Amino acid sequence: MVKDKYDPREIEAKWQKIWEKKDVFRAKDTSKNPKFYVLVEFPYPSGSGLHVGHCRSYTALDIVARKRRMEGQNVLFPMGWDAFGLPTENYAIKTGIHPAEATKENTEAFKNQMRSLGLSFDWSREINTTDPEYYKWTQWIFIQLFKKGLAYKAKMPINWCSSCKIGLANEEVVSGNCERCGSKVERKEKEQWMLKITDYADRLLKDLNLVDYPERVKLSQEEWIGRSYGAEIIFKIHESNLSVPVFTTRPDTLFGCTYIVLAPEHPLIEKLKDKISNYNQVAKYIERSKKKMEKERLAEDKEKTGIELLGVKATNPANNRKIPIFVSDYVLSQYGTGAVMAVPVHDSRDFVFARKYNLPMIEVIQHGRRERRRKLDFSGGGFKSAYEGEGFLVNSGKFSGMVSEEAKKRIVEWLKVRVSGSEKVSYKLRDWIFSRQRYWGEPIPMVFCEKCGWQPVPEEDLPVKLPEVKSYQPTEEGESPLAKKEEWVKTKCPVCRGSARRETDVMPNWAGSDWYYIRYADPSNEKKLADSKKISYWLPVDWYNGGMEHTTLHLLYSRFIYKFLWDIGAVPKETGPEPYRKRTSHGMILGQGGTKMSKSKGNVINPNDVIKDFGADTLRVYEMFMGPFEQAIPWDTKGVKGVRRFLEKVWGLKEKPFAENENKETERIILKTSKKVSEDIELLKFNTAVSSLMILANKLDSQKEISLAHLARFLIILFPFAPHISEELWLLAGFKGMCSEQEWPESKDQEEDKISITIQVNGKARDRLETGPGLSEKKAVEVAKEKERIKKYLQGKKIKKVVFVKNKVINFVV
């Protein structure tokens, strides 16, 4: 072999071309081999190019994909572009460049970067959410939702910047202020399209049992759905035939309820208008709190405010006492019934409020243990704090003495009989605001007709293409820029053919990513979102990796849309109710020094530069080696150099003379490493896989000569991590075919022919005993006792006990 320098630039480009030409990464829609669908989140193609964080996730799953292909599986590893979104639109507002043009440029740059990393995507299935042929189906899904009553229009508050005169997405609100101008963001009511995800709350929760997600991901989904079981209790309004239901998880504390509180938006207030003697003040209070940002209202440290509705009272159904009614913005209108029963002694929020307004407090739950009870007793005329735990009931009529758990059931039963309450389940999850008053998104395919109301665009007219506009700026009133395009807005009603107007709102960023993994199964289908046979072959996704930042919303939304498509038969029944079998997530890559990478800090690492200076294989291996995959980790350029040194060493192996015989010791290490690498890849423990590859390389490098069989086996297991150098060395060594076509080694447990037993005295390791496996206790102890170093410790002492663990340890207790 010829002595030459390791030049990744040349060999990497070469192999990337060869792989592409031979089309080795194409997934086949039918195969005798088992299918394996591995998915990474498709990126938003921003102007700043691929981030080293993308490389981490993509390389990791690329390794999995390459390994599975070598194991003979039919692997689908697709890539596409989630290209609708604000940054591109803002760029268009600033520069006048059409978002589609910017998107095209950006996706090309991203694609080139991915190619130069040697990622084994099947580019024949590339998709783009901004492609009309793609968003045709995103719109189709919306229409199906509408037809099933799961999409509806409602007045909802939006974030409104009165200085920019623009509706803001939640992401654009930074601690209550507008991201661009810094002025305070207000709430403004606007008609919005909503999706009824709450109808799916129970299934989204229950079906978490069917999938393999990390526990913390499941927990955050559960948390987000926020199911709680309790009761709805009806409070009658005194001297009227009106009543107000409240939701509580603690019906056992009903006797301690001394007032009720309504959210400012509660409709009852309007109905009681004539009876409320201080209505003017109440109206003022409501006006003020409506203007506040929701986030502001929720801030805990903020003092609770409220106002009593004078002239009206409610009746506590437990004891028929007349109790006051308050309005306060500490009660959320969207949760439960928008009204709560206040039990000051057993709820800290009610406690704070009651103390401020001097409202009566009745203790109804006492803790079981005496020492706790003393603390809760009156001291100096008031309670010190609320007791929120369970216990046994006091001051609760015939329920006194019962424990909370039983009282919850009994009190609800009792209320049921008197038609003043029943069991009820409540969710934190709210319906999904699906409208954006923006340009760069999928137009919502709906038409409004004065006569026929909201009508979906006929399916044969899809896609509703985004029209060209002069300015991408929203209107003065906060409408989408599309609203200015009168000739586009004006249309015919699909039902009565009369004149009608198009919806000008567009869909949120999430819309395109809710179902993209289905489209990969059949990306150019013109008749359906994807062919049923292809869906049922490829789906569910076997392994989905993405960022922790998407584990609540994207995951929840896409699970919802998938379930819906499954319900209406767009996804065949046999595919099952969940889109992703297994989910994992990668940690962030931080800047050198441990802070977040950002342009303003100037610590952004550009993968292009790393590839140019060190090579793609080095970048890949470094990112896998830098630390545990699921953990955030700072970049370290010196570490990159270390990995490059490792690959130089590997490159140097071809200089070694070939050995006729195989080194026994090396043989053992190769078997061990193959097994370790196989296992580690599946467990995402890439850092230790690389480390064991380094150990093996060091071993091979330390030998004077190297056997060809050993070199081949090393290259095969190195291949998924550093595919270019592996292919090149495979070729240079004169092996048959390509490295990528080789079979992955089966991981076998090898019979250890050498075992070393730790010898301890009083639990402290003092020596080792090198021996074969299966040494008996008697024999082992005999030999161990005779060891010089052990003798020293045993001398003049009495052996009290000997602990023997086969093939592992002998411990003398003296």
Added chain:
RNA sequence: GCCGAGGUGGCGAAAUUGGCAAACGCACAGGUUUCAAAAACCUGCGAGAGUAAUCUCUUGAGGGUUCAAGUCCCUCCCUCGGCACCA
């Protein structure tokens, strides 16, 4: 406040799940090479004592279980992420 993850050398981290703590890599020091430097290679590298063999100590703090604890149990401290008036 609640939930989650974590705390091991100068740094990123390993530790077959209870059996020689610090593998692998970085940084650092010394050496080889060189007119010199870089690169490369070799050696050393948790702390303390000793010329040395070797010994003692060491996994956020304190207690416990065990022949044996980084790993299991209890109490506490700190860091980072998420949620946050959800009744």
